[in-house]
Amino acid sequence: MAKVREVEASLVTEAVRGLFFKANVSIGQDVYNALVHARDRLEESPLGRSVLDQVLRNHDLARDGHVPLCQDTGMALVFIDLGQEVLLVGGGLAEAVDSGVEEAYREGFFRKSIVTDPLFDRRNTGTNTPAVLHTRIIPGDRVGLLVAPRGFGGENVSALRVLSPGQGPREVLEFVRDTVEAAGPEPCPPTLVGVGIGGTVEAAAIMAKRATLYPVGRRNPDRRYAELELRTLEVVNALGIGPAGLGGTVTCLDVHMDFAPAHVAGTPVVVNICCHAARHAAVTI
Ligand code: SF4
Structure with a gap:
């Protein structure tokens, strides 16, 4: 019988919290490089180049000051690759993810954008939760987490x-x-x-x-x-x-x-x- 690896739900919460902290203030290096390349090599319009320059400057200010790079800090999107040999202990997966999202948005002063139901009350949940969660069960004993704050x-x-x-x-x-x-x-x-x-x-x-x-x-x-x-x-x-x-x-x-x-x-x-x-x-x- 395959060995099971126990993973504390609090570890998932801590990881999700850290990832949203990071993701809300900076983009990946590949996107950054593509924006630089677009400004320096591809964009033919002077106004377009100036916009790209402002986008890059805005990013650098956000990253260095640890402030959101856009006012819309998005809906919390979380992809989880859950190893089938992992046993999550000390709490449920969705609750662990939502706790991490809530902590990151509260402590980072990121805008909370989620409303309770889409058609009637549209009351802000106040926590930027629930996250949208996509889970795949994969071989192994690891938990892969990919998060994306997605503006609308x-x-x-x-x-x-x-x-x-x-x-x-x-x-x-x-x-x-x-x-x-x-x-x-x-x-x-x-x-x-x-x-x-x-x-x-x-x-x-x-x-x-x-x-x-x-x-x-x-x-x-x-x-x-x-x-x-x-x-x-x-x-x-x-x-x-x-x-x-x-x-x-x-x-x-x-x-x-x-x-x-x-x-x-x-x-x-x-x-x-x-x-x-x-x-x-x-x-x-
Ligand atoms: S689409 Fe939304 S999240 Fe993206 S830059 Fe524009 S305002 Fe910000």
Whole structure:
């Protein structure tokens, strides 16, 4: 019988707390480098370059002063890869995560943005919880945590379409292009675009969300999808929306696609847009 590793729920709480502290005040080095590259090499509009410069300066001030880099400190998104040989002790998983989120948002003075129910009371929960939790059971005895405070500029303009079996790469590209065009300045470009293709509608949405968290420059291992990513990136940047939507050649820093086997009768496609404040942090316990 496989040995079980006991992990205290308080360890998860502490890790989640630390990750949200970090993620709310800084972006990953890959996104930072991409913004520098866009400012120095790619953006042709002087106004666009100036916006990128301000974005980078804002980031440096936030990181050095340990203050949020955007006023919207987002909905707390947490991906957990839970080893099947882990036994969580001393509390439940969701409660442990929510405690970490609550502590980070309270102690960091991060804005709390979550309301109790979406249609009626819309009372702020006051804790920025509950987090949105996606859990995968994986082999082994580790707990992988990936957190992302997700602002709603990008969520508000994300989109779902179910393609018919006769539709293919061209329709995916056009759907992404149309979604980015309709979004205009709202998701605070330059953005990262995640595209989930296949599975069911909710599976495609989770794939699209995960895809926004891939490192800038990462290409899909399948050459056909990698080429589609690059073609789509070119097409959306040709829209001319530019940094902050003020015109320019860098609307999007990268497009990441993920796919899964699909039903013969249809192919769900979800386009999830993440703003330039592409915040996330990860740790393994
Ligand atoms: S879209 Fe991003 S950068 Fe814009 S306000 Fe929301 S969190 Fe901030």
